[in-house]
Amino acid sequence: MNIEKEPPEELFEQIAAYLDGDMPPDQRAEFEKRLETDETLRLEMAGWQETVRATREWLQSEAPGEERVETLEIPTLIRHSEQQRSVIASEAWQSRHWNASLRSPHPGPSQTQGPGFAMTERGLWPYFWRIAGAIAIFIAGFALGQLLSSFESSSFSPENRPGVTTGVDVQIPQETAAPPRDDSGEAETATVEQRTDQNPVQVVQAPRGRRFVDEKGRIVIETSLKESGSRAIWVVDGSFQLERPTENN
Amino acid sequence: MEDNRLAAAAAKGDREAFATLVLRYRTYVYRLAYKIALHEEDALDITQNVFLRLLERIGTFDGTGNFRAWLGTITARLAIDFLRSRNRRPSTVEMESAPVPVSEDANPRELCDREMRKERITRVMAELSPQQRAVIALRLHEDLGPKEIGEHMGIPARQVRVQLVRAIARIREILQIDLDDGENDR
Numbered sequence: 445m446n447i448e449k450e451p452p453e454e455l456f457e458q459i460a461a462y463l464d465g466d467m468p469p470d471q472r473a474e475f476e477k478r479l480e481t482d483e484t485l486r487l488e489m490a491g492w493q494e495t496v497r498a499t500r501e502w503l504q505s506e507a508p509g510e511e512r513v514e515t516l517e518i519p520t521l522i523r524h525s526e527q528q529r530s531v532i533a534s535e536a537w538q539s540r541h542w543n544a545s546l547r548s549p550h551p552g553p554s555q556t557q558g559p560g561f562a563m564t565e566r567g568l569w570p571y572f573w574r575i576a577g578a579i580a581i582f583i584a585g586f587a588l589g590q591l592l593s594s595f596e597s598s599s600f601s602p603e604n605r606p607g608v609t610t611g612v613d614v615q616i617p618q619e620t621a622a623p624p625r626d627d628s629g630e631a632e633t634a635t636v637e638q639r640t641d642q643n644p645v646q647v648v649q650a651p652r653g654r655r656f657v658d659e660k661g662r663i664v665i666e667t668s669l670k671e672s673g674s675r676a677i678w679v680v681d682g683s684f685q686l687e688r689p690t691e692n693n
Numbered sequence: 694m695e696d697n698r699l700a701a702a703a704a705k706g707d708r709e710a711f712a713t714l715v716l717r718y719r720t721y722v723y724r725l726a727y728k729i730a731l732h733e734e735d736a737l738d739i740t741q742n743v744f745l746r747l748l749e750r751i752g753t754f755d756g757t758g759n760f761r762a763w764l765g766t767i768t769a770r771l772a773i774d775f776l777r778s779r780n781r782r783p784s785t786v787e788m789e790s791a792p793v794p795v796s797e798d799a800n801p802r803e804l805c806d807r808e809m810r811k812e813r814i815t816r817v818m819a820e821l822s823p824q825q826r827a828v829i830a831l832r833l834h835e836d837l838g839p840k841e842i843g844e845h846m847g848i849p850a851r852q853v854r855v856q857l858v859r860a861i862a863r864i865r866e867i868l869q870i871d872l873d874d875g876e877n878d879r
Contacts, residue, residue: 453858453859453862456858456861456862457854457855457858460854460857460858460861461854464838464839466838466839466854491865491869492861492865494868495861495864495865495868496833496861498810498814498864498868499814499829499833499861499864500833500834501807501811502728502810502811502814502815502818503725503728503829503830503833503834504724504834505811506724507723507724507727507728507736508727508733509723509727509733509736509737510720510723510724510727512723512733512737513719513720513722513723513737513740514719516719516737516740516741516744518711518712518715518716518744519744519745519748520708
């Protein structure tokens with residue numbers, strides 16, 4: 445080892461300045477005069493030159509992975525607005541794959557308009573994926589909303605949660621049959637069969653479109669079915685009095 | 694076609710001229726980037742950044758200077774910026790695995806010594822900052838003077854000289870130590 449013989453930094457600076465031609469003429473002449481007589485200085489300068497040569501050789505030597513530069517692609521020249529420029533340049537800056545025209549660049553007439561900045565031929569792809577992502581998020585949000593809505597109407601509805609009231613009385617209107625008309629004026633009668641436990645078949649003569657109380661105190665109501673258009677006779681046993689609903693009810 | 698004419702054509706929007714420059718200099722840029730970054734992936738990223746920057750700035754090339762040196766300064770500056778933004782220095786130095794060119798009359802011992810010396814220089818370089826490596830690269834690879842390097846790198850010429858001297862002194866120290874050890878082994 446030769447650390448003790450290491451010359452000071454000032455000497456290296458002198459050698460470097462001399463070799464680089466950065467030394468003033470008077471100092472240069474003095475340095476050359478010293479070189480003629482000083483064997484140590486000559487050796488130091490030779491060592492310096494050898495180090496520079498070795499370093500230069502190292503810098504120029506092949507670097508590992510050089511073949512990978514062939515995978516890089518050439519950015520293309522397309523003029524766009526400043527706004528596009530900032531977006532596209534920043535995207536291309538982060539991407540190692542600029543476009544697909546590395547080995548066979550084919551400039552089109554619209555693409556040879558001047559340099560300005562970088563544009564990639566794959567520049568639209570990021571926008572496609574952004575739009576696709578936005579659509580996917582929208583669909584996911586819509587589906588989630590639907591799911592929550594159905595879940596709320598089933599599990600979270602007040603009627604399915606004991607002890608929870610909304611404070612609003614909801615009255616569901618029920619379709620009620622119109623009160624039987626008392627059309628006593630019609631004379632036409634119909635023959636119907638009445639089935640009871642004691643008398644399975646009993647023929648009842650009932651005026652059409654009427655309701656009345658027969659001699660046994662039974663209510664007989666004639667109705668017509670909307671769907672089929674057929675008629676039906678209702679016979680209600682028991683002592684009933686027909687009574688019109690009052691306004692208060 | 695010479696570089697300056699290609700650069701002028703590229704500045705006017707000639708894509709083929711620009712592509713020719715990229716194909717011509719991509720290995721050079723990568724090699725320089727690697728010597729500063731000492732990392733393959735980083736060097737590849739830097740290389741791509743350099744050509745993107747070149748595309749943006751090629752119109753600013755005056756056409757009279759040395760295009761390669763101009764590209765070298767862009768590479769060095771972007772390499773420093775890249776490594777600074779990543780805040781990384783090579784924690785582990787990738788040992789060069791490039792194939793060794795072997796000639797028929799090459800002395801095996803000489804080849805071995807050369808490879809060992811390269812390896813040692815790589816290790817010394819890893820001790821330096823990216824800026825110091827860039828200074829060495831521009832000085833010894835592109836033969837740019839300290840003043841020119843300082844202008845491109847944004848540092849005083851005096852600082853360039855100091856960094857250069859210290860770096861070479863350190864390399865020399867390591868090589869000298871190894872040389873002495875080698876002589877003692879014989």
